[in-house]
Amino acid sequence: MAVHEPDTGLRTRLIDVGVDLVTQEGAQALTLREIARRAGVSHGAPRRYFATHLELLSAIARRGFEELARRATAADGDGTASPRARLTALGRVYLEFALGNRGMYELMFRHDLLASGYLGLRDTSLPLFGRLVELVGQARPDADARLVAGALWAGLHGIAQLWSWGSLQLASGAEDFVPLLRSVLDAHLGPEGE
Template sequence: MTSTETGLRSRLVDVGVDLVAREGAQALTLREIARRAGVSHGAPRRYFPTHLELLSAIARRGFADLAGRVAAVIGDGTAGPRAQVAALGRAYLEFALDNRGMYELMFRHELLESGHLGLRDTSLPLFGVLAELVGRTRPEADARAVAGALWANLHGIAQLWGWGSLQLATGAEDFVPLLRTALDAHLGPEDGR
């Protein structure tokens, strides 16, 4: 691929990332991405033969952004594993709530199942980090099962908080008490509490 082709491919993804941030996942049509990129409506098909491939490239950027945020809050590993899980959970929830369109796109089943651009392989390392930290926090437990349950809990908090349901049901003003409760439920109470 020439540098011009690589540049246009990247520009199409950039436009998609911007579009999903501004208008949500439903706005990501090939025609609209092409229009905003300033190319013909057929041009994206040269670089992304299917719509799913373009959506997967956009979602891949979301996973990269989330992974970067998690790496930044986990830091150099000097904090204990439970504190790192808490930081990961908070970063996950903040990402989900601040980037609702991208978050929705990233977890669309047909994208993860399609295998385009190794999207599933892009999402799995983050789960691996969570499972490793859970294993260090609860060495007696099946770390992958506990991490899966915790991730499902975080995902549920993100969805229900984004819809306003948890605020209504719990009267909570932020998700931190819910995060703490989820951590206690899956990892046991934090020492000193």
């Protein structure tokens, strides 16, 4: 009797549909039933490829981390710019991704997905933080790079969230996030040129 392997094309299609759905309608729209419907399969079909809903959501979020990493690598260029310039480029990419992909960004940082361990999602997100730590270490050799990078990341995450709500524009009068990015970098790295 032949053993039938799951259709990896359908698995990929379910993830693709989820990526499209989160992009168009946000993370709240990512139900198994809706993903299956849009993929043109029965509502039980995703369970053949993903043991749980969290596993499917993790696969979708993984695509977001992969895209963010791809953009961060492209922004880093040949890696010869100063650590401050590289951190500025990385911060800009992070904020542009977060603000341009709000549903995916929200999904990517859901604690239940990161904590679940599905698909090594946490391992997918850590290399970007590792790059941040490395660059902070070069820019601030006097400090604990992991702590400064953590505070810097929290600042970027806060800008992304508060900007998406419209709160920062109202409070700061800023018309774009670049002055806020500079302020966060100055707060954690010291003023530019020092």
